[in-house]
Amino acid sequence: MTERYIPLAINGGIGYGSWLKPKQLIVLGEYLGEDQEIELTTLQQxxxxxxxxxxxDAKKKFDExxxxxxxxxxxxKSLRTCNFCKGEEEEGMPVAKELNNRIAGQEVPFTLRPAYTGCPVGCGEPLVNDIGVMKKKEHYQLYIGGQAKGYNAKVGQLFADDLTSEELFDLVDRVLEVYRQNGRKREKFSKFISRYGFENIKEELKLGKLNH
Structure with a gap:
């Protein structure tokens, strides 16, 4: 009987860039065949x-x-991030880690790519991902609907500004729930926003119009 294989997306967690340690690669190699191919994605996975x-057994070893x-x-997907070049606290790494813990792995109508950056330089490319978070001084901006690929590539729209970390966590959860409840099967998030309506999502979440 042919053994079933379970696909996993793996990384070293949220930190200063995309790093893996030798001991992590050794453990990973224990569960892979000599000729098995490993895909490196643009999502740092x-x-x-x-x-x-x-x-x-593999999950336990990976945890260790x-x-x-x-x-x-x-x-x-797991949160795509910048390199946090100015430091953990200044650029909000704890917030990025907590956001990743809250949303990564949630089931949605179609694969959804979130991104975070700790300053306006935007190395984490938040504006061209489905959900993008940008730290602005001591608060956060939330963008939705970005798309990096294809003829319809576009930047996301500013959905909310001057959010505290807790407001950010809550709002992202609520946006995902609107998508989960109203998105069609295999409907990309950007297409869902175009069909459902950016302002309709804001109205459903009682955000009203943004003050620019």
Whole structure:
């Protein structure tokens, strides 16, 4: 009987850029065949396939060495981030980590890519991802509907400004719930916003018009 393989998206967590340690690569190699291919994605993830018989053991080993793993498919991807070049607290790394913990792996109509950057330079490319967060001094901006690829590539729209971290977490959760409840099967987030209406989402969440 042919063994089933379970795909996982793996990275080293939210930190100063995309780093993996030798001990993490060694553990990862324990569950991969010599000729098995590993996909490196633009989302700072490695896509690997783990034998089902070793899946639970692999997760424990990954936890021990600090490897983070996520479901592959129609879920919220792990947060794409900048390199936090000015430091953990100044650029809000704890907020990025908490946001990732809250949303990564949530089921949605179609794969959703969130991004975070700690300053207006925007190295994490928040404006061309489905959901983008930009730190602005001591508060946060939330952008939605960006798209990096294809003929319809576009930047996201500013959805809310001057958010505290808790307001940001709550609002992102609520936006995802609107998408989950009203998005069509395999409907990209940017297309959902175009169909459902940017202002309609704001109205449903009782945000009213933004003060620019």
């Amino acid at each position: 490695l896509i690997v396939k783990i034998p089902e018989s070793q899946f639970e 060495v600090g490897l983070y793993y996520y479901k592959v498919g129609n879920y919220v």
